[in-house]
Amino acid sequence: MNRVRDGGGPALIEAQTYRLGPHTSSDDPTKYRSAKEYDRWLARDPIPRLRAHLAAQGVTEDVFDGIDENNAAHAMDIRQRLLALPDPSPERMFEHVYSEPHPVTAEQQRWITAYERSFTTPES
Incomplete structure (x- = not known):
């Protein structure tokens, strides 16, 4: 800390915290x-x-x-x-999973898009 306070530049602090509560409502720590x-x-x-x-x-x-x-x-x-x-469209959840598009998530995105479209009726 003294190096940072003395103007020696930034430092990385690794803060290891302890989770007091359960992971989920079904978890029993x-x-x-x-x-x-x-x-x-x-x-x-x-x-x-x-x-x-x-x-x-x-x-x-x-x-x-x-x-x-x-x-x-x-x-x-x-x-x-x-x-x-406003609610985001479900297919947007696949946009930031990986830094580059991935075939598995791309296929999942195509599937959810088609699934969502199956609920709309064409205008007459």
């Missing part, structure tokens, strides 16, 4: 993680640690409540904006 391991990593969670540090520096609960309310309102605004966007 208790099958491959002990409660001791989970508790050890929970104690290292940076959000509660920062909150405790700021509280020790005199930041009041009212400030935290205001931040929480602001964040909830911001998240709701984002969700509403996203829901207002």
